[in-house]
Amino acid sequence: VVALVQTASGKTIQQGVSISELLPDDPTKQIGTLAGEVGTRSAFEKVVKKPSDISSRSPLQDFYGIITPSDLHFERHHAGVPAIDPAKHELLIHGLVDKPLVFTVEDLKRFPSVSRIAFLECSGNFRSGKETMSPQDICGLTSQSEWTGVKLSTLFREAGVKSNATWFLAEGSDAAVMTRSIPVKKGWDDAIVAYAQNGEALRPEQGYPVRLFLPGWEGNTSVKWLRRIELSDQPFMTREETSKYTEPIKGAEPVRRSDGPGKYRQFSFDIDARSIITFPAYPKTVEKGWIEIRGIAWSGRGKVARVEVSTDAGKSWQLATLQEPILDKAHTAFRYVWNWNGVETEILSRVTDETGYLQPTLNQLFAARGDTISYHFNPITAWRIKSDGSVLFKPEP
Amino acid sequence: VVALVQTASGKTIQQGVSISELLPDDPTKQIGTLAGEVGTRSAFEKVVKKPSDISSRSPLQDFYGIITPSDLHFERHHAGVPAIDPAKHELLIHGLVDKPLVFTVEDLKRFPSVSRIAFLECSGNFRSGKETMSPQDICGLTSQSEWTGVKLSTLFREAGVKSNATWFLAEGSDAAVMTRSIPVKKGWDDAIVAYAQNGEALRPEQGYPVRLFLPGWEGNTSVKWLRRIELSDQPFMTREETSKYTEPIKGAEPVRRSDGPGKYRQFSFDIDARSIITFPAYPKTVEKGWIEIRGIAWSGRGKVARVEVSTDAGKSWQLATLQEPILDKAHTAFRYVWNWNGVETEILSRVTDETGYLQPTLNQLFAARGDTISYHFNPITAWRIKSDGSVLFKPEP
Amino acid sequence: PIAKVDTLPTHFGFGRPATAAEIARLDIDVRPDGKGLPAGEGQVLTGKQIFAAKCAACHGTGGVDGPNGSLVTTTNPGRKRPEKTIGNYWPYATTVFDYIRRAMPFSQPGSLTNDEVYHLTAYLLQANGIIDEKTVINAQTLPRVVMPAQKLFVPDDRKGGSEIK
Amino acid sequence: PIAKVDTLPTHFGFGRPATAAEIARLDIDVRPDGKGLPAGEGQVLTGKQIFAAKCAACHGTGGVDGPNGSLVTTTNPGRKRPEKTIGNYWPYATTVFDYIRRAMPFSQPGSLTNDEVYHLTAYLLQANGIIDEKTVINAQTLPRVVMPAQKLFVPDDRKGGSEIK
């Protein structure tokens, strides 16, 4: 029985039966499960992503530290997760290069490798609208892994990228044949052709067997199931970078205003800095007394410089403690120990990144971009702590 | 079919059938699996631990970067993995304290938290004897996670540890009721009562719901399934710190030598620095030409200062590149790009840690401790690259 | 002796040269200047028929109000904001060809012939009031179609620092 | 205003006071000075019988050469090194009581009464030639038993740096 409830099939079989009932009353009196080939997750842990057909959101409120368990990394895809045999998968690099080349996955692993812990966030990562939203609901389209792969610059050198190449197309091997145009500079800077995540091969949902990984850039550009890179002297203006993943800037709505200031921003690669308090947060509750306010903060433009927390609805701000390591373009954990007197209040966090960018309020974003919540929306989010200890999201008015 | 082969049950059902046969010839022509609650591992990835009943070894040669996937973290236990209902689990702290206290798991999570990425290694982590051993076989009893929990010092303050307390007993809730005596100083320094690992709750094999984590110390001291901490003015001399986890120092064997220099070392907490090349390594093979030699290095006494690689059987040494972040008491990835001319040779790595400790040769260890391979054995290990590209471990003569 | 001896070469020699044939098989993208457009051509009326058969179930009759979104611009006073469609939000006509060929119909991606894609492109441009019924769409004409939305798009000029943009 | 306001308190007030009864229930350890030893006592001959019934299957007749290792020292010229046992490798006699009570028999841990553990401890000490058949083992006598291996153990003196120890 003990062995059973710790396995995946055991979980299924026992559905509806209280797991607790099956356990020995005293675990010190009964030999446990012997060592195995693959570890398990406790049957008492019910942490899951919230899926729609096209995406699933990471349960930020249930996480600890900065690494996202690979099977709880958010998903976003435009035609499902393809099933790919790594022995058959190849990456073609061509276009403005001296020597077009084809790499097998094994070829890619032979090159010098690089690893970095960095976040990946969908630029559509903000939702609002009702009080009963958790961090997962509000901005669960961000996750963090240690990514390992070959630097794209290494492949650029191998193929001999020509000096007139200014953009490249990255194309996926999914049924959307996902494509994005990327400035060549990013390829020389820090782009990775990744084949591993958190110590093991990429998960299928994250691009197995090979994906592009562009640190700090909107998630969609880190094309998964990467099959082709074409060097070009201009962007390709794919559907994803025109009809999708573009956002209004001040006064743009309604669309098709023939004159006036309405514009849409394109190629908004950098992820603006964001922070969110993940505890206390809906649906958890708190008690009067000492509370460690916890959250994560990150920026696509570098390191987190500072996180501030307010426990009085934004009237005053205190510096939060940042948990080392504070890495470049990485989720950084913050915390602030607070003695709650039991009176209703609002708690908020705001991050400042290395460039001096301070996470804006929702109204500042509306003022700068018009009143549509669209891509790259990173407002300060507030949690109302009610006197009964319940915690509610405070959506914009 | 596509969805099926990506699930655990699918893997089981398809056993014996070539997964590749079930896949679409062109993944771009068929919608993939929709987003889900919990991600999957590709059915093409067969990475597993090597288990005996009492331990299982991490497949170091299959890992990338520095994070060990939680379900591939090595296991070592003395009476199996207990199944524990976290709602019923409590931690008692008593003995030389002002106020003996009992904490539920929820209580522990309310305290200020701390996270750190650090290795955990069994002090029995070295085996030798034949050429056909992989890194997993030789030293797979080490793994690395991001651990999150409450500092033990916080609990010490909460209970009011008395000034005459010099040791504490940590006791597990497994069927071995595992116990170790730990100097109180380690509790004040950096001990963590951990409840999370790599972003989620501890895995059952790693101590769910609560374990002690002592950064840099031999794994057995990081008592899992922690149920009790007793403060004392002397060590308890449990079986694990007397009959087990003690090792001969020079001239000790045979035991019961009534006089002479034979002694056994007790309370050997610190993990001596070690490195191992994980690629190329048995059972992989290589081709003539450029090879990235990869490995991990770590020390229980601080950061890795330097790793050197030799490609000429130890005649000369070159500095390897260390992958950031280089963290305190943490596996650190190193690499060295080498152009192999196809002639048989031996490759080796050796680490120097912050204290200036240089990883010894096996003969240096034998000279210092007598000729028994025992706990805390961290010799430089060599791989023979044969001219046909096969790679063999070179065990001691 | 301890020294860093090997340095990274420019070429490792891994991978194999790509043949023209295998590049051609994968190189399906189309740029705004028309690079990548295949031979063939499309007629509005043929496109209309194909659309009714293969697309309307998801994108609505005439490309309006389907379960997977409108492709054709309409003025609907009931909506707070007009739906974003090819007519009012797509800056380049070549993207219509590229996207349909690679990704549509959603349930049978990659199943259309180049001519079918040309026909559908012609039809969708006409339905959005961008070309007339008689315009033939091919590798020469498509890149010359100027889209109403093109002037609406500006490149990102955020640079970090204190400004909110 | 931006300032670090709250500082960590010494006491957070989480957890509940432990009662003497619940401490007693869990506090099963035994120290070298005998702290933790319960009431009761053990005889060598009774221990020998219990051992034959509950332990010998795993540890061998007389505690020698069982599938889970010997507990009793023998001189076996066939082995390169003598097996480590209670007689030659255990520095404290209290550990025998503590360990058997908490962890043995392996398949029924925690099933022995305190008296049974005293009997087994007495037997194993006698079988290893440390006490004679008549010595009664209890909370007073056990801590006074001096183990042959005690003088062999030294604390760790490694300190990092260049020395290999």
Ligand code: HEC
């Ligand atoms: C089974 C449903 C389905 C069918 C049939 C279908 N589509 Fe689609 N279409 C979709 C979905 C779903 C999307 C959105 C995909 C995404 O966002 O990644 C879409 C998106 C589009 C878009 C992009 C819209 C935008 O504003 O970005 C175009 C253009 C399009 N389809 C054209 C077609 C054409 C032409 C056909 C027929 C040949 C067709 N579709 C058939 C479901 C369908």
Ligand code: HEC
């Ligand atoms: C079903 C098998 C089994 C039975 C029955 C059993 N043991 Fe054990 N015993 C073991 C195993 C396995 C170990 C090693 C456990 C470990 O290393 O964690 C062990 C270890 C020990 C040790 C420590 C040996 C050392 O050198 O460290 C002692 C002492 C011991 N047993 C005493 C007993 C006594 C007394 C009994 C009967 C009351 C008993 N055992 C019954 C399997 C058994």
Ligand SMILES: [Ca+2]
């Ligand atoms: Ca029960």
Ligand SMILES: [Ca+2]
């Ligand atoms: Ca097939």
Ligand SMILES: [Ca+2]
């Ligand atoms: Ca092209």
Ligand SMILES: [Ca+2]
């Ligand atoms: Ca649309």
Ligand SMILES: [Ca+2]
């Ligand atoms: Ca005690």
Ligand SMILES: [Ca+2]
């Ligand atoms: Ca023994």
Ligand SMILES: [Co+2]
């Ligand atoms: Co070149």
Ligand SMILES: [Co+2]
């Ligand atoms: Co106090």
